[in-house]
Amino acid sequence: MIDGLYEKYLLPKMLDCCCSTKPINYQRNKVVPHAKGKILEIGIGSGINIPFYQKTQIEKLYGLDPSKELNHMALKVANKNGLDVEFLLSGAEEIKLPSNSIDTILVTYTLCTIPDLNSSMSEMKRVLKDDGNFLFCEHGIAPDQDVVKWQNRINPIWGKLFGGCSINRNIPNIIQNSGFKINKLNQMYLPSTPKIVGYNYWGHASL
Numbered sequence: 001m002i003d004g005l006y007e008k009y010l011l012p013k014m015l016d017c018c019c020s021t022k023p024i025n026y027q028r029n030k031v032v033p034h035a036k037g038k039i040l041e042i043g044i045g046s047g048i049n050i051p052f053y054q055k056t057q058i059e060k061l062y063g064l065d066p067s068k069e070l071n072h073m074a075l076k077v078a079n080k081n082g083l084d085v086e087f088l089l090s091g092a093e094e095i096k097l098p099s100n101s102i103d104t105i106l107v108t109y110t111l112c113t114i115p116d117l118n119s120s121m122s123e124m125k126r127v128l129k130d131d132g133n134f135l136f137c138e139h140g141i142a143p144d145q146d147v148v149k150w151q152n153r154i155n156p157i158w159g160k161l162f163g164g165c166s167i168n169r170n171i172p173n174i175i176q177n178s179g180f181k182i183n184k185l186n187q188m189y190l191p192s193t194p195k196i197v198g199y200n201y202w203g204h205a206s207l
Contacts (some may be wrong), residue, residue: 012069015163016046019109023190023198028052028108030186031137031202037103040064040127042092042120043110047074050081059103064088064095092120095127102127108137111174113165121178130207134180137202139190140171147195154196171201180205 025048032052035041037059041049044063053061063078063085065071071087078085088096093116105124114120128134142148151168158167175182184203189195 012046012067012073015070016048016073018162019045020048021193023193024109025052027137027190027200027202031108031135031204032106033057034133034135034204035104035106036133038062038101039104039106040095040097040102040124042105042107042124043113044074044085044087045070045110047077047085049106049108050074050077050083050085053083055083058083061085062088062097062102064090064092066091091115092123094119095123097127099126100129102132103129104133104135106135109139111136111138111171112140112167112169113163115164117174118178121174121180125179125207128207132207134175134205134207135203136171136175136205137200138169138171139167139197139200140169141167142189142195142199143187144195147199150196158197167197175205180207 028049029052032049033054035053036057039058040062042064044065063074068089071089092114105128142151155166155168159165172182172185182203182205185201186203187201190198190200
């Protein structure tokens, strides 16, 4: 009962707040404006990325997320920014779009939370065009072992508090082991952010 109320009412607002800090939004602005054509945003959440899109580059924007509450928040942001978004209420494990139909897949601060990564990454490969672009900006495992130790210790508790978020996933390995080729990879600790949750990977990949 309490868990259900937390996930429905409090968690969406917490995620919106934690995922829209100044350092994180600075990172989003490095990636989101490169999305173009028919775009699929995996984990659109509360719509934090919406203001960063270049409207003139968008042919169609799909926003996928399994949370009704977050979808409702994202719709308000889309309307405020004059952006037409077709929302897909589901997880990435089963994307209800045709194969080879998407020019750009955008995933930001979402690979940390997806429960079935194998199925989800396979679905992303399926819908992305052969010449499509996979844009990513994620937090994950740090390069320093002292930080990693704390990531591993805290991860179980962190996941329960933040909707299944894992702070110790190896983002480059997840992308490459799924059959994508990383064409550009940047990484660093975000400023003004605890190191255990602040190591960022961003760039783009292709099939």
